[in-house]
Amino acid sequence: MELPLLTDLYQFTMAYAYWRSGRHREPAEFELFFREPPFHGAFTVFCGLEESLSFLQKFRFSREDIEYLQSVMPSTVEKEFFVFLETVDSSEVTLMAVPEGEVVFPREPLMKVSGPLLVVQLLETTLLCLVNFASLVATNAAHFRLAAGSEKRLLELGVRRAQGPNGALSASKYSYVGGFDSTSNVLAGKLFGLPVAGxxxxxxxxxxxxxxxxxxxxxxxxxxxxxxxxxxxxxxxxxxxxxxxxxxxxxxxxxxxxxxxxxxxxxxxxxxxxxxxxxxxxxxxxxxxxxxxxxxxxxxxxxxxxxxxxxxxxxxxxxxxxxxxxxxxxxxxxxxxxxxxxxxxxxxxxxxxxxxxxxxxNVIGVGTHLVTCSRQPSLGCVYKLVKVNDQPRMKLSEDQEKTTIPGSKAVYRLYDRSDQPLMDLLALEDEPPPEIGKEVKIYDLGNTETETVTPIRAEQLHRVFFKHGQLPDSQTLPSIGEIRAYAQRSVIGLSPQHRRLENPQQYRVGVTEKLYNLLSTLRKSSSFLQ
Structure with missing residues (x-):
């Protein structure tokens, strides 16, 4: 599908306001993240990256798109803006993300999208649409896989109960990534190369x-x-x-x-x-x-x-x-x-x-409760501005959970002596990575408590998947089978306390001292709290 208009109208009203004020080319960065793991669990399986990259590669507005926008936007919008929209594409956009199939946790950026302010603003709704349901279904499927154990074969058969044809296709695809072995959905089998059964x-x-x-x-x-x-x-x-x-x-x-x-x-x-x-x-x-x-x-x-x-x-x-x-x-x-x-x-x-x-x-067929995610119908990913013109930005709120973390960030996964993930650490991008075998001071989000951890191994999660309008020359996207295998390794690699389906131990995500100080400084300087 061509998706540039699969978005909210206010993205275009904001785009016009940026353009009208002369700010549309200011360099900016947004982050896509979620605030709570779904299904009362401790993790989420990140999915939707491949479709997001396809969307970015094709992102531009046709003459028919622009004519339609002219018909629905206020008459005060200058004609030159629509002429400008004809030149808008993703050629200056960079997308960094964790690999598809990776287990991820609250408040950490799954994607970092940078480029001209107007363009990266216009990408918001579509990227959220592509990531939210895909990650939710894959996580739901991973829960079913954990409940069934590794020996049982799982068959997804929910096409007749899914939310429309696109929902059915996405559910079949990402149920497979999350751990199901096959689908009854023939079209999904054809489009994505999934094993079909019936x-x-x-x-x-x-x-x-x-x-x-x-x-x-x-x-x-x-x-x-x-x-x-x-x-x-x-x-x-x-x-x-x-x-x-x-x-x-x-x-x-x-x-x-x-x-x-x-x-x-x-x-x-x-x-x-x-x-x-x-x-x-x-x-x-x-x-x-x-x-x-x-x-x-x-x-x-x-x-x-x-x-x-x-x-x-x-x-x-x-x-x-x-x-x-x-x-x-x-x-x-x-x-x-x-x-x-x-x-x-x-x-x-x-x-x-x-x-x-x-x-x-031997085989368990699951339909309605898998593809509709009946226990929780939305993951709730958000897309928030963290930097403009190299200056950090944050959203403050009376609801502490809705306060964003400013600045461009790197995410490191720290491992313990058994090579299981210990916690994830958010650091400002210009900070040096944590040193192996040396203590790192960690701040918990939402309070002033600190602790020190000594990682045995540290892995930076973000990779560049899109730059200058295309995939990097060295970047080859994995097959759906490889994504599925990666997702299974990611889930099984967690400790049993984080994998369990009932009352799991919540995985820790902390920030460095430098990032915590930036967050505190911006909070104090905001007129919102004065």
């Missing part, structure tokens, strides 16, 4: 009512031209399965069996069906086992089943027991390890409870 819905199963509705009944034996009456073969296996599982054959819903047979004929290499349309243990599972065993006899291997209702943990244990019985009785070891996938309006709380219960689940 099974079959209850509507397909309930569309069959009897065995006579299976019109194409034969399936070729794997690697052969021989055609076998697959419906009859599945019926034979059904008798064996019902006898083994001690299930009366009259409890089988024949429409369900017909649906499974038909689906297996269509997808003999990827047979995975939903088994809770009627009765899971008395019909769905024995019907699945019969069809899966028929597939095995013809040289194929079924994938597994999906549950979308009921006590997911208990049912998964019982289903695995039935799979083991079949594996032992019919001497098919692989049958024991068939996939058990679950879904059913799963949220972070229900997922944690599910994982605390005995279960045999």
């Amino acid at each position: 099974t079959v819905a209850h509507s397909y199963v309930s569309s069959f009512s009897c065995l006579e509705e299976v019109q194409h009944k034969v399936l070729r034996r794997a690697g052969s031209e021989e055609e076998v009456d697959f419906l009859s073969l599945s019926q034979l296996w059904l008798g064996e399965v019902c006898q083994l599982l001690k299930i009366p054959q009259q409890s089988i819903n024949l429409g369900e069996l017909a649906a499974f047979v038909s689906y297996a004929i269509a997808f003999p290499l990827s047979f995975l069906v939903v088994v809770d349309t009627y009765n899971v243990l008395m019909s769905g599972i024995p019907s699945f086992c019969a069809v899966a065993l028929a597939l095995h006899q013809l040289g194929y291997k079924a994938v597994g089943v999906r549950l979308d209702s009921g006590d997911l943990a208990r049912l998964s244990v019982e289903i695995r027991r039935m799979f083991r019985l079949c594996a032992e009785r019919f001497v098919i070891p692989s049958f024991e390890g068939l996939t058990i996938a679950v879904s059913n309006n799963i949220n972070e709380k229900s997922l944690k409870l599910l994982m605390q219960s005995e279960n045999e689940i």
Whole structure:
């Protein structure tokens, strides 16, 4: 999308006022940051950088854009301003940021955007739009990944519940970055190269009512031209399965069996069906086992089943027991390890409870509560002016949390002896970096308390990602798979106290003495407090 008009009107009224007063080319710097981690956690996964860079590369106004602006802005705006807008682009903009997928914390700049005052002002709303939701969804996905553990596969299936098509695409993309393994969203798979996955819905199963509705009944034996009456073969296996599982054959819903047979004929290499349309243990599972065993006899291997209702943990244990019985009785070891996938309006709380219960689940599908971020619908990133004409600027407020930190800043991540992040340190850009093995005096934001820390390692987080209208020559953007891997390392690299989902220890972000003194000086000199 071309996004220069995806912004608030007041950005253009301010731009005109800057231009009218002759200040539009003054060098300025803005910072993009958030004030609280989402979902009552301790961290946020930063995302949206790649799309922000794409936006900057294309940033300019078309003739149609300018004509529209003329129609909505006050008639007192001089025509020369619109002529000037035709020359506006990002050729003098520099963007520094932390890498996409990095874990970040309150009050520290995720992005630093510098350039002519008018231009960097116009970028505000769009950059916030590109970063806010992307980072929120990735963080939500990271929470689900932590709740599920590393062994379970996570499937995002929220496209039908997302906030419009763009929300669905962003949710699929950044859920993958945050730790999900695949998506049901086909368009997201095409656009972003995501792994896509899908099974079959209850509507397909309930569309069959009897065995006579299976019109194409034969399936070729794997690697052969021989055609076998697959419906009859599945019926034979059904008798064996019902006898083994001690299930009366009259409890089988024949429409369900017909649906499974038909689906297996269509997808003999990827047979995975939903088994809770009627009765899971008395019909769905024995019907699945019969069809899966028929597939095995013809040289194929079924994938597994999906549950979308009921006590997911208990049912998964019982289903695995039935799979083991079949594996032992019919001497098919692989049958024991068939996939058990679950879904059913799963949220972070229900997922944690599910994982605390005995279960045999392999795949978890999450939709609504992932893509809508129902626990917290917005991250709340802001974009604030910190410097104009090399002079620091700050916003003061009666609300202490809304006071900004002035000046262009560097962010350092300090590590302890176990090479885990100890805290993040904000310093003025012209300060020397912290020295390894030497004590650093740290000021906490919001009070006068100080402490000293001795970093074993220090990493500067910001990198130049955009300069002179383009990516630096040496800068190659990572693939989405590389961003996902980076995000996983970033989250796992935190201490367990900062990763935990309930009552986590809040990660510390402090400032240097020089930055603290600047903040104090500007506070005291402001007429706001006098």
